[in-house]
Amino acid sequence: MRRRCLLAFALFAVPVAAAHAQSSASTGGPDLRSPTQGDEVPYIQTPQAVVDKMLDLAEVGPDDFLIDLGSGDGRIVITAAQERGARGFGIDLDTGLVETSNAAARRAGVAERARFFARDLFDTDLREATVLTMYLLPAVNLQLRPRLLAQLKPGTRVVSHDWDMGEWRPDAKAVLEGLTKPVMPIQASTVYLWIVPAKVAGAWKVQLKGATQESMEIEFAQRFQEISGVARRERGRTLLQSAHLRGAEIRFAVIDETRRQSEPLHFFGRVFGDTMEGTTGAGRRWRAERKNS
Numbered sequence: 439m440r441r442r443c444l445l446a447f448a449l450f451a452v453p454v455a456a457a458h459a460q461s462s463a464s465t466g467g468p469d470l471r472s473p474t475q476g477d478e479v480p481y482i483q484t485p486q487a488v489v490d491k492m493l494d495l496a497e498v499g500p501d502d503f504l505i506d507l508g509s510g511d512g513r514i515v516i517t518a519a520q521e522r523g524a525r526g527f528g529i530d531l532d533t534g535l536v537e538t539s540n541a542a543a544r545r546a547g548v549a550e551r552a553r554f555f556a557r558d559l560f561d562t563d564l565r566e567a568t569v570l571t572m573y574l575l576p577a578v579n580l581q582l583r584p585r586l587l588a589q590l591k592p593g594t595r596v597v598s599h600d601w602d603m604g605e606w607r608p609d610a611k612a613v614l615e616g617l618t619k620p621v622m623p624i625q626a627s628t629v630y631l632w633i634v635p636a637k638v639a640g641a642w643k644v645q646l647k648g649a650t651q652e653s654m655e656i657e658f659a660q661r662f663q664e665i666s667g668v669a670r671r672e673r674g675r676t677l678l679q680s681a682h683l684r685g686a687e688i689r690f691a692v693i694d695e696t697r698r699q700s701e702p703l704h705f706f707g708r709v710f711g712d713t714m715e716g717t718t719g720a721g722r723r724w725r726a727e728r729k730n731s
Contacts, residue, residue: 484573485617488599488627489514495612495631496569496595498522505529507559507572507582512539512552514571519548524569529557564589573599580604587662592636592709593685602630606662609633609684633685635663636709641729644705644714648722654692656726665690680704688714 492514498504500523506514509528516539518524530536539554546552559582564570567590572579579601586596602608608630615626639660646652656678658667665683669676669692679702681690686709691702705724707716714726 482573483510484599484627485614486513486517487614487617488629489517491612491614491627491629492571492597492599493518493522495610495629496571496597498524498569500524502526502568503566504569504571505562505564505567507562507570508574509539509554510535512542512554515539515552515554516543516546516548518569519543519552520546525551526567526569527553527555529555529559529562531556531558560585565591567594569595569597571597571599574601576601576604587634590634592634593687594634596632596634598630598632600628603632606632607664609663633663635660635683636686636688638665638683638688638709638714642714642726643729644724644726646718646722646724655729656690683709686710688716 496502498518502518502522502524504515504518504524504526506512506526506528509515509530510532512528512535515526515528518526528539530539533556536554536556540549543549543552543554564585570586570590572582574582579598580603583603583606590596596603610631612629613626614629617625617627637660638658640658642656642658644654644656646654652672654669654671654676656667656669658665658681660683663683665681665688667678667681667690669678671692671694677693679691679693682688687707688709689704689706691704693702694700704719705716706719707714707724707726712728715724717723
């Protein structure tokens with residue numbers, strides 16, 4: 439994070455490369471000693487209110503495994519373990535900060551659920567995460583984006599402090615005003631949330647179950663979590679509308695264009711890799727399988 443962000447410093451002229459979403463003990467968070475500043479980039483602390491908002495926006499709970507990229511003094515992982523019952527780990531290139539974080543986890547009584555490692559974020563396996571947090575820079579976020587979409591499971595929540603993901607629009611965001619940010623001219627923080635979407639682009643064969651079975655084909659186009667498509671039923675072309683994807687949850691509606699007055703048939707379901715399953719608004723079960731290209 440630190441070494442890889444030096445170029446981003448020059449490009450954005452902002453002295454916060456590889457900043458970490460943690461705060462000092464004076465802001466009301468866990469009992470953490472003041473970390474030392476690395477000689478490559480400044481260490482930037484963030485108010486505990488931002489840490490809490492990041493965890494709130496991701497709805498972190500006891501079933502979550504959180505990975506923090508650029509963990510600094512460990513505040514995010516420790517807060518998640520101490521106050522939300524989650525497990526996880528943080529990574530940082532600064533070995534001094536890693537030692538500080540592990541010591542803080544021991545003092546907080548959460549060392550078994552909050553661990554810290556000296557590691558490069560680009561060499562870290564992210565697949566275990568159900569929540570991923572970070573406070574990096576725009577260029578680094580964009581470098582990471584393909585890895586996040588490739589490694590993280592559908593439904594994983596990604597939370598970033600201050601920097602977005604370019605064309606991947608957030609599913610939610612929150613702005614906190616009136617904060618003290620020593621190296622930033624704006625006294626506010628923005629917290630972004632993304633839900634990693636399932637991969638649905640391509641052709642699917644859908645089977646409607648019930649007293650009379652029916653099939654149709656749907657061709658989905660996808661750009662991150664935004665989807666659209668075309669449906670074809672056995673008796674002719676069908677309009678597909680209201681397509682929505684949130685993690686592995688999918689919904690859409692089809693209208694029979696061969697009938698003058700046709701009520702939309704709503705589909706609600708989940709994506710399981712190369713299959714989908716769910717029910718219609720009328721209560722009929724349906725299942726879809728991805729067609730081989």
